[in-house]
Ligand SMILES: Cc1cc2nc3c(=O)[nH]c(=O)nc-3n(C[C@H](O)[C@H](O)[C@H](O)COP(=O)(O)OP(=O)(O)OC[C@H]3O[C@@H](n4cnc5c(N)ncnc54)[C@H](O)[C@@H]3O)c2cc1C
């Protein structure tokens with residue numbers, strides 16, 4: 105079988121070594137080591153623009169995937185100074201990973217740009233909105249002012265259910281229903297009352313120092329719980345525990361899954377569907393792209409027997425709810441809402457009953473539209489089990 | 490831009506800021522630098538070298554035709570250059586704001602509506618290509634315009650450049666799809682040419698905006714013909730001994746009236762490059778073909794191809810390989826920052842001169858000092874002829890800068906094309922890169938084009954300098 109570069113060798117066989125060597129070297133260097141990722145992305149014609157929720161909705165070159173990398177490159181090259189105004193486009197990223205699915209280099213722009221964000225934080229170039237967030241995270245260990253844990257949930261069992269800041273703050277109903285599902289599948293779920301943020305908001309904003317502090321604390325809590333299985337409602341939390349913690353040397357022995365992953369492959373006996381409503385669904389980007397569960401949510405929903413309308417953008421072509429990535433919703437609320445409305449208009453053309461599996465997506469849709477009814481998948485599963 | 494002109498631009502920006510909120514009119518440096526280039530290799534090179542010779546004074550993002558009208562009106566009043574911008578995937582510098590002024594980015598105008606009975610889609614000019622095609626597919630249609638830049642480009646850019654897609658041999662170029670168009674022209678007038686199946690009402694004014702590259706006005710929306718989503722897709726591939734065999738085969742297929750959607754013939758070098766892991770094709774001439782549409786028609790077309798093709802049948806594998814890799818755009822990212830000059834040149838020629846043109850272009854590029862390789866594939870076909878898509882790469886020899894090396898290759902290639910009876914562009918357009926050869930192409934027609942432009946846009950605000958107008 106001919107090798108990848110035989111065509112080039114053959115092409116050059118007639119040319120003198122002296123002429124071909126410099127060109128050949130540059131050419132092969134481009135392939136083998138090549139420029140850094142940010143430069144590569146800057147030179148791309150935006151081959152993932154169509155999938156980027158920000159780019160589709162905002163419509164600006166500056167906030168397109170390659171556009172953000174170009175701004176990053178210009179900051180690194182000191183064409184632009186490292187200041188709040190110039191950093192703003194870089195922060196217009198939902199960390200949704202929708203670019204990665206299409207990228208010929210498998211880049212995620214949010215990863216490419218994190219070092220620039222981190223450098224900014226290190227130089228104390230942060231926005232007021234971030235300062236507030238950092239204070240809450242540092243002082244209260246959550247993205248909100250202190251959360252009062254309510255209810256009467258067991259603090260001992262075999263599966264640790266980490267509820268996440270969003271549901272702990274506002275949705276005890278979903279928490280109860282998730283506990284119920286976990287019980288119905290034969291586990292003995294429990295919570296930890298001093299649960300803290302998984303740290304991902306600090307990671308997204310580039311505050312790696314704070315992120316490391318938060319994860320040290322939280323990893324210790326999880327380890328201390330003695331659980332060998334952990335289930336989350338929030339796909340970003342699961343992503344952090346599974347993917348980011350080990351990267352930052354915080355290993356957790358317990359098996360971690362988002363609730364959808366957890367139910368995958370479990371024998372579930374659903375009651376015959378008496379619900380005449382038609383539902384549509386929204387797959388969270390961190391479940392699909394972060395955790396790589398491209399079909400899991402649809403598979404689970406299919407098993408319920410509900411009447412489902414599939415949105416055009418589903419599976420690994422899913423769209424962000426508008427609040428992913430921490431920064432857009434804090435620095436540009438209008439843009440975040442525009443992304444939400446774009447997604448909602450697609451979903452609402454199918455049904456006002458939306459099923460999702462992420463607390464942030466649920467809250468974002470509810471905040472942006474009073475007509476829709478948004479269900480966490482645990483509520484649906486619990487109702488039918 | 491001169492001081493006096495700066496003042497004029499500032500006044501227009503002030504006026505526009507009365508109706509455009511902050512987030513839709515920008516003079517921020519990040520925005521201005523982001524719109525100082527498109528995908529013209531020269532402008533990418535500038536960016537890599539931290540050079541920004543063409544920076545706009547402002548960028549505006551309208552949301553409807555009235556806002557577009559407002560922008561055109563103020564720019565015309567203030568004599569401020571205005572550059573329509575779609576996806577910036579144009580490869581010839583057609584959006585580069587060489588004279589300063591205002592960039593008008595249409596991407597916030599992006600609605601679409603399908604008319605099933607008339608098989609038409611009404612699409613706003615800023616609509617993303619993939620968004621359009623995927624939405625149509627979802628509803629059971631295709632427009633069939635699938636350029637390799639489907640993901641980053643817009644409908645307005647397609648019309649602006651007179652684009653063609655990979656499936657054009659069946660579905661045609663954008664000019665054949667465009668049935669109606671709404672445009673804003675100087676001094677700020679909306680013109681609406683409604684879609685009809687055909688119309689015989691004087692010269693076709695819609696066509697004035699197809700391929701005008703933003704010099705005549707701004708398209709705000711278009712009506713395009715669509716097709717029911719193909720019920721059958723047939724994939725065929727061949728390995729021929731000689732390029733002439735494959736070209737002649739397709740000529741005969743086209744002559745018999747068959748219209749495969751995709752036909753791509755790779756010369757020997759490109760066959761090696763693209764199909765290096767297909768041992769039985771390596772070193773030969775690969776052709777991939779996709780036939781699609783109505784089941785019965787597709788079967789007949791397959792028979793015609795099978796009857797005419799001179800070459801060994803190689804099954805579906807090479808076609809699948811092409812389908813999987815056709816959007817893998819990596820070259821500029823990998824090589825340009827390493828100092829490699831890389832570009833593509835697409836041209837068209839009648840069958841009678843096809844062989845000569847191919848040979849002459851390759852022979853004109855290869856001997857240039859610093860050129861590493863020059864190759865081609867044929868990618869779009871007509872009963873009358875063929876489009877060749879040349880690729881070259883190299884590094885400037887010592888004492889030559891990248892830009893003049895690049896221009897030397899282009900110049901030799903253009904001369905070879907004109908000398909062998911071809912047209913200097915098949916689908917990328919003219920922009921700022923090809924403008925110097927437009928006179929050779931159009932002769933006295935160029936003066937006519939300039940007169941028309943002057944009549945429409947007396948103050949020369951619409952993309953001044955583009956196409957050499
Ligand atoms: C990787 C890659 C692959 C490509 N493959 C193809 C291909 O297969 N086929 C093909 O034809 N081309 C191809 N191109 C070239 C390019 O994508 C096309 O020319 C495309 O049509 C440009 O669309 P755009 O939206 O990016 O326009 P832009 O680059 O933004 O603009 C192009 C021109 O159109 C004008 N324009 C844009 N919008 C409007 C409007 N609303 N009204 C008036 N004028 C307007 C601009 O002023 C400019 O002159 C490719 C480019 C790349 C980078």
Ligand code: SF4
Pocket residue numbers: 155156157158159168169196197198199200201202203204212213214
């Ligand atoms: S991570 Fe999401 S928002 Fe950010 S560039 Fe990629 S697709 Fe766009």
Ligand code: SF4
Pocket residue numbers: 144145146148149150151152153169170173203204206207208209210211212213
């Ligand atoms: S993430 Fe990949 S596809 Fe998207 S712009 Fe960057 S290099 Fe291109």
